[in-house]
Amino acid sequence: MRVLVTGGAGFLGSHLCDRLIAQGAEVLCVDNFYTGTEANIGGLKATRSFRFLNHDITAPLHVDVDRIFNLACPASPIHYQRDPIQTTKTCVHGVINMLDLARQNGARILQASTSEVYGDPEVHPQAEQYWGRVNPIGPRSCYDEGKRCAETLFFDYFRQVKLDIKVMRIFNTYGPRMHPQDGRVVSNFIVQALQGKPITIYGSGKQTRSFCYVDDLIDGMVRFMETPHGLTGPINVGNPVESTMIELAERVLTIVGGSSRLVFEPLPQDDPRQRCPDISAAKAELGWSPKVALEDGLKETVAYFRSLLPTL
């Protein structure tokens, strides 16, 4: 099986490459290093079944593949807002290029979509039938609306040219190889605690999030890819166990130790107040549910960031 992983040098993409290589696939990893790093794929460079191509998916790509996992796109607000036009281009032009590539190859293609398509939701937890509440003109719109348009394109290629598509809506995922400066809550809290700095909580800290460990997420992704043609999704994949930001900060502090205090700052614009996946479809269609407890996943993630500490 020849598998293309776009965004393969990023956080999720590099774990996916590891998993696919371990399963015996031939992997072509494509990335433009916008947020990804050489270090994330360093362990695979010597592997014969692994190839890397430095390429931006907003330009057309011609390679022979059987499967495409389309993960290329900066995922954290700090990174996707740095160049919002490029973010929309990656979600729209990039996705059209990958869909055309799948079409030329008769390949199956999976899109790494996001819970951000639900925006700031009025229903809780969010099931796939919910259409979302998204601001089309705000600072987050390049990502939220870009990802929504990507889903539209996937379903139009499915209806119009019978492409074999899978759309996975990923909820907050964390683990080793997250970018230390990406401003996401788990990496923020851990890095601040390791550096003995105050832990920044936006808003009251009572807003909840749910966190999925990367190994669970990758398990859901590879399962979904191997489901029969026609099982398109969208399917939510995430961990439905909720924590408030204050609870998360306290857990991190217990694992890291040290004496950081909590400081409170105003919520960023359009920050969703609550987000939690309904994973009934993932359970029924993929036989998937998350296995790793937050405590265990955080310990692995803290160990990773501790190893980076001298370079932070």
Ligand SMILES: NC(=O)c1ccc[n+]([C@@H]2O[C@H](COP(=O)([O-])OP(=O)(O)OC[C@H]3O[C@@H](n4cnc5c(N)ncnc54)[C@H](O)[C@@H]3O)[C@@H](O)[C@H]2O)c1
């Ligand atoms: N991590 C999460 O919690 C989460 C949640 C929802 C959705 N997702 C989605 O999963 C995917 C991977 O997320 P991640 O957390 O690994 O983010 P990441 O930023 O670590 O990885 C994205 C990768 O894509 C690459 N990239 C960006 N634009 C590109 C382009 N135009 N051409 C080629 N490569 C490009 C980056 O260099 C990086 O290696 C993204 O599509 C993201 O939207 C992630």
